[in-house]
Amino acid sequence: MAERAEAAARRSRRAFARRQWGRRWLRWKPVLATLVLVGVVAGAVWLVWFSQVLAVTAVRVTGTDDLPSAEVLSAARVVDGTPLVRVDVDSVRSRVQAIADVREVTVTREWPHTVVIAVAEREPVAVVDIGGRLRALDQEGVVFDSYRSAPADLPRVTTQAGAGREALEEAASVVSALPDDLATRVDHVEVATVDQVSLVMRDGRTVAWGSADDSDLKAEVLVAMLEDAQPSPGGDGPADIDVSVPGRPSFLP
Structure with missing residues (x-):
């Protein structure tokens, strides 16, 4: 009888411990989820905005016939290694548009590493x-x-x-x-x-x-x-x- 009572007591204590752990987990679960989410967001921000993983490695110029592509690249002033998302496409567009031979220009990001400058020359x-x-x-x-x-x-x-x-x-x-x-x-x-x-x-x-x-x-x-x-x-x-x-x-x- 004593042994059965001791076994029942152990089962009761284990059940009580599980209930206690379950209550603690319910309290900490939102905190841990928030920490994981913050970590993921911070990692994504670092990856896109600050790392070299998604940085500029190429600038492609299209639409030029008489206008040298080198002149467009010089005016664009896109720096290799700049995170692609941080390239100011409006400023690049304005600088290229200032070239007398350019009638219209469109600047876009081509993930993961390229800036595309599409030029329409004046005729x-x-x-x-x-x-x-x-x-x-x-x-x-x-x-x-x-x-x-x-x-x-x-x-x-x-x-x-x-x-x-x-x-x-x-x-x-x-x-x-x-x-x-x-x-x-x-x-x-x-x-x-x-x-x-x-x-x-x-x-x-x-x-x-x-x-x-x-x-x-x-x-x-x-x-x-x-x-x-x-x-x-x-x-x-x-x-x-x-x-x-x-x-x-x-x-x-």
């Missing part, structure tokens, strides 16, 4: 002489690249003294609206003001264009009128043309 629609230098003019009226001699496939733009950025924008809009077969017949574009743009054709006649408004319609009207080789009053060549009001085009006296 020339004309050549403009500024201060004795031949410069490229894009469709937005932005002046960028330089030429030693004017490319034969681009119309020239000449400006009068005092013609500003808005006048160049008008000229670029006019040139961009010319269909290819018409553009090849233009010797150069003269810009006096934003409302006084003229085309000088390769055959010697002048076309009063006015502003860049309705340039697509003006181009259609001009193509039709160029087929009518009406002589000038002096009889020394075809007459000049006025399409500044495309609804009422005319040959100039």
Whole structure:
């Protein structure tokens, strides 16, 4: 009997100890879970923000044809070894966008180690002489690249003294609206003001264009009128043309 009583007492003490441990575990379980979670978060933060595990090892430039990739990389100033998440893509974009030849740029992170800089270059629609230098003019009226001699496939733009950025924008809009077969017949574009743009054709006649408004319609009207080789009053060549009001085009006296 005594032995059975002692065994029952031992079982009772073990059961009591298990209950005590269960109650303690219930109290400590949320604390331990919190500590584990904090550790995981801290490890992840260190891994992403401070370690070299996800650091920059390459910068890839895409979309460049005439613009050297080395110039883009120099402007971007992305430092190898910088944790990828800490690369300021907006600042990189602004620095690359400041390059005159760049029309648009997108900067993205390509995990785990690469920064990708996608560039859209400006495309020339004309050549403009500024201060004795031949410069490229894009469709937005932005002046960028330089030429030693004017490319034969681009119309020239000449400006009068005092013609500003808005006048160049008008000229670029006019040139961009010319269909290819018409553009090849233009010797150069003269810009006096934003409302006084003229085309000088390769055959010697002048076309009063006015502003860049309705340039697509003006181009259609001009193509039709160029087929009518009406002589000038002096009889020394075809007459000049006025399409500044495309609804009422005319040959100039």
